[in-house]
Amino acid sequence: MVILLPIHLGQCLREVDMSKGSTARPFSVSQREFDSRWDTIFRKSPQEMQDAVREDEEFDRIDAMQIRVKEDKNKFGSCGCGRSPTGKCIGWHGLTEEAFKEKLKEYKLNEGK
Numbered sequence: 001m002v003i004l005l006p007i008h009l010g011q012c013l014r015e016v017d018m019s020k021g022s023t024a025r026p027f028s029v030s031q032r033e034f035d036s037r038w039d040t041i042f043r044k045s046p047q048e049m050q051d052a053v054r055e056d057e058e059f060d061r062i063d064a065m066q067i068r069v070k071e072d073k074n075k076f077g078s079c080g081c082g083r084s085p086t087g088k089c090i091g092w093h094g095l096t097e098e099a100f101k102e103k104l105k106e107y108k109l110n111e112g113k
Contacts, residue, residue, distance in 0.1 A: 058096075062093070062094045077089055079092075079093075080093070081093040083095075083100055083104075085104065085107055085108075085111075
């Protein structure tokens with residue numbers, strides 16, 4: 001049978017506090033060398049950075065266009081962005097302006113058949 005004596009909580013925490021990661025390991029390279037190696041491995045080219053910015057802007061544009069109709073249950077599924085020629089959402093809110101014009105042109109050609 002083990003009998004535990006009451007210990008002040010602060011003492012208990014100090015004894016347990018020495019776990020893995022309590023103190024930093026010494027560096028084997030300087031911070032400057034570490035940063036240089038990090039940049040060599042992970043740095044993106046200017047083109048990649050520009051592409052990432054464009055991609056983020058496009059996602060923001062698409063998010064802004066996704067207007068959902070929530071108030072009226074009779075309008076559920078209807079187009080919230082105004083691009084759909086049928087009045088029901090067909091996913092055109094995510095298209096770029098050029099792609100939207102092309103889809104609309106195709107739709108009008110097929111509609112005449």
